[in-house]
Amino acid sequence: MLLDSYRRVSFCGRIKLAEAQRFTREWIDAWNSHGSKRILGHYNDDFERNSPVIVQIAGEPSGRLTGKPAVGAYWRAALGLITELYIELITVLPGIDSVVIHYRGAMGRLATAHADYA
Numbered sequence: 493m494l495l496d497s498y499r500r501v502s503f504c505g506r507i508k509l510a511e512a513q514r515f516t517r518e519w520i521d522a523w524n525s526h527g528s529k530r531i532l533g534h535y536n537d538d539f540e541r542n543s544p545v546i547v548q549i550a551g552e553p554s555g556r557l558t559g560k561p562a563v564g565a566y567w568r569a570a571l572g573l574i575t576e577l578y579i580e581l582i583t584v585l586p587g588i589d590s591v592v593i594h595y596r597g598a599m600g601r602l603a604t605a606h607a608d609y610a
Contacts (some may be wrong), residue, residue, distance in 0.1 A: 507609065512586035515607065516593050523579045528568045532560050534607075539563070545570065574598050 498565055511577040522530040541563045546555045557563045571577060585592040593605045 500564065505590060506588050509586055512584050512591045515591060516581060516584040518606065519593065520579045520581055520595065523577070526571050528554040528564050528571070531567060532564050543568070549573070
């Protein structure tokens with residue numbers, strides 16, 4: 493699933509690898525801290541999260557949550573269930589105005605996150 497509602501950061505032209513790596517390290521460190529306030533700091537106030545796991549954990553039949561309060565509550569519940577969550581970076585791929593983070597996440601699953609920049 494692509495995540496495109498990260499906090500917007502201004503870049504001119506192609507994102508430099510060092511900047512993409514810095515953002516990625518901050519994002520991974522936030523998740524590995526298990527601190528929902530720190531994690532949510534990387535997202536816009538009105539971002540959406542879609543996941544079939546939302547149905548199970550948050551009880552939302554659509555599998556969609558909008559905004560930091562709703563997603564934050566869901567993530568706090570999920571982090572309470574997955575207390576040993578650790579995200580391991582595989583690679584970061586900077587683009588013209590986006591970054592793709594390839595990582596190993598919950599239960600060792602491979603995943604990606606996509607951050608668009610304005």
